[in-house]
Amino acid sequence: MPYAQVVVDFPQRWADQLFTYEVPEEVGPGRAVLVPFGQRQLRGYVASISLEPPADVVVKPVLEVLGDEQVWPFEMIELASWMCDLYACTLVDAFQAVVPPTVVRRLIKPPKARKRKKGVQGLGESVVRHDLNPAQCSALESMVGPGTVLLEGVTGSGKTEVYLAAVERVLARGQTAIVLVPEVSLTPQAIDRYQGRLGEQVAVLHSRLTDAERTAQWLALRRGQAQLALGTRSAIFAPLENLGLIVIDEEHDSSYKQDSAPRYHARQVAAWRAQRHRCTLVLGSATPCLESFVAARAGRYAHVTMRDRAAQQALPKVELIDLRRHRPRGRDDLSAPLLAAMQTTLEAGQQTVLLYNRRGFARYLQCPDCGKVVHCPHCSISLTVHRRPPELQCHYCGHRQPILDSCRDCGSVSLRECGSGTEKLFEEVQQKLPSARVLRMDRDTTGGATGHADILREFAHGGADVLLGTQMVSKGLDFPSVTLVGVVGADQGLHVPDFRASERVLQMLIQVAGRAGRGQWPGRVLMQARDAENPVFDYARRHDYVGFLEQEMEMRKALLYPPYARLARLIVSGEEEGEVENSARQAAAWVLEKYPRILLLGPSACPLEKIQGNYRWHFLLKGKQVKELAEILRNALRQCKRSSKVRWAADIDPQSIL
Ligand SMILES: [Zn+2]
Ligand SMILES: [Zn+2]
Structure with missing residues (x-):
């Protein structure tokens, strides 16, 4: 045996x-x-x-x-x-x-009766095949043989057409392919482009599928009935043999990193599979992450750029509105210049996309008498006020409760709503542009399997003049009638304690700006910010993402941040604060004793000290060899005292350190 x-x-x-x-x-x-x-x-x-x-x-x-x-x-x-x-x-x-x-x-445990393969539906729109322009042709030519290609193409440069042509070529050779797109970009519109061209050869894998649908799609790939896996992060594990091509679109997107165990990055898994199959890995983006950019500069990746939009449309004109000079009235969010531009766009019969990366009606509820802010009972974070339905919500743990009418501390009955969010902005737009038809797209309006698709379909068919929402509206949308993009709170996110804060904000600004002027009319982008002198806005105005990366490289090099060093993070969490702190301190002490030369930062309470009733502590390891960091954490996890009171999580190359 x-x-x-x-x-x-x-x-x-x-x-x-x-x-x-x-x-x-x-x-x-x-x-x-x-x-x-x-x-x-x-x-x-x-x-x-x-x-x-x-x-x-x-x-x-x-x-x-x-x-x-x-x-x-x-x-x-x-x-x-x-x-x-x-x-x-x-x-x-x-x-x-x-x-x-x-x-x-x-x-x-196979079912007794075989289920039929269920298709995943797109919008059902007809698909036009475009001839590739010279830039697209040379990008396509670079995608042969083993190795990684960084395809840096401005928004609207027609990267998807290049992917499609590359996939067709690989499938024609009898090989298979994987195309990854971020969760919010895997719209019915996007699925249609692939299924319209490749039909039954496409299997679609994403998180909104039912178990039965997911299984059917997976088996179709495994049994050779489908040759292209189109999907979000976990589609990188598609059971395909003889891979000829892997594409990661919007490769900078944070959804490619899983935030629960195993905390893998799809880009790294893709590199492993591409190497094993000796096939091409394409990383595409208008705003590649610094890690990929540095690898391309160092010659480890081939670097292909597409500097112009596919049909030679100009990139939109980006302007900054300094909120210190153009203060909206009262608790309003829209400055006079942005409102005027929206009015003009409406009168021209064109469409506006409005980004406000904060959901809810008011950011928090505060007592004017004692100053107390209403917090989530389970997290160290304030509760957000929602109006539809009226309730207080925690955006970290999902806790909901009725809106308080008096202060729990001093009894004052005049609690004040502070700040705003997409719900409130929606009301403001309706009130100030009464003839405009407005759609709101955020996590609260896209529940269910079709919420997201329904909103986009309505906007695509001209059923609305304004689409406003959180960062969901910044990604991948391609609507030719959008000529104005407005950003409310463009400086939001610049000051979170994370070394990638500026990179993320600029990526989002450039991506949302890219929604404007993709059709026959030129586009215009207005960004409202209080911190108007922040250098990020100069780069956004000049469409100079590479310039930003070049100065960011110097900063990271000087401070020894990724990609010039690698990070590994150990997070300890549990309901008893003292226990959590002690465990984190013990683990850190053990690491320092065993590996006296390792660079260890912390331990300290996480910036988000408490989530869902669990206190959180962490420390970071910094080093050149990521495998060494991983091994240290694995050994630390093995030797740590087993206690039912604390949980441990190792995060290699963490994308968030909050
Ligand atoms: Zn009070
Ligand atoms: Zn909470």
Whole structure:
């Protein structure tokens, strides 16, 4: 009888190792089994097979072999093991990331009646094939053979047409491809462009699918019925063989990093798969992240630029409105120049996109007598006032409660709403431009499977004059009648304690500006800010993203921030503050004792000290070798005292340090 090295589905760090069991002859790597584990019977995943029994250990046989096919292809087993090394996650977390649990369930327990493959619907619009312009042609020519290509193309330069042509070429050779897009950009419009050109060859994978839909799409890829996986972050694990191309569109987007275990970045997983398949990896963006830009400058990536819009439209004119000079009245948000521009656009029969990256009606509720701000009972964050429906909401943990009518501390009955959000801006636009038809798009209006799509469809067909919303409106929308983009609170986010703050704000400003003037009329962008002297706005005005990156490179180099060093973060959380702090201090002390030369920052309370009733502490490791940092964290996690009172999380290359 052969022996299997099995990953046992038991979510404890001490169980994060391979256990050996006897298996029947026909069982190979990647199969699911049921194993005895202490007093329990648990599911296990076969990682490898050997013929020699381990020395000095009594080996038990597996209880049952589950299903009758391989669940994890060899590539996915290797990928899971690589993820454990890089991300300091457990084997179980990695195995469950590379093949979704709903697919595992389906493969080990096939349904009696076969379900038909369900299609994922786009808008059903006809698709026009455009001839590629010279810039697009040379971009396409660069996408051959192994290696990474950074495609830096301004908004509206026609990157999607290039991806489509590259995918068609790869599929025509009998190979397969993966195209990743950010969650909010995977609109029905985007799906249509691919399905219209490639039809049944496209499988779509994103988080709004039902379990049955996801399983059907996944199986279509695995069984060779579909050759292109189009999807969001986790589509990078699409079960495709013979990959010829991987594209990551809007590669700078923060949704490519998973914020729960395993905390992987789709760009890194894509690089691993591309190397294994010796295929091309394309990273596309108008605003690439600094890490990718530096890699391209250093010659590790090929660097292709598209400086002009596809149909030679000019980039929009970007102007800054200094709110210290143009103060809106009272609690209003719209300055006179922005309002006037909206009026003109409305009269011309054209459309406006208005970005305000803050949802709700008022930012917080404050007592004017004692100064107290109403906080979430579970988080160290103020509650946001909503009007539809009227309630207070925590944007971190989802806590909801009725709007208070008196101060809990001093009893004052005159609580005051401060600040604003998209709900309030919506009312202001309706009130000041009564003839305008306004749509609001934020997390509160896009609930359900079709909310997002319905709003976009209505706007696309001219059913509204103004589309206002959070950063959802900044990404990927391509509507030719949009000639004005307004940004309310353009300086918002510049002062959060994160070294990537300026990079993120500028990316968002450039992306939303790119929605203007994509059709026959020129575009105009008005950004309102109080911190009007911030250099970020000069770069935005001049469309000089590269100039920004060049000065940002110098700053990061001087301060030894990524990509000139790598970071690893350990987060400790739990309900008892003292316990959390002690655990973080002990872990940090252990690391410093074992690795006296490592650069350790902290430990300290996280900037967001409490989320969902859990206190949070963290520390950061800084170093040149990311694998070394991961190993230190993994060892620290192994030796930490097991306590049910605290939870630990390792985050390699963290994208947020809040
Ligand atoms: Zn009070
Ligand atoms: Zn909360």
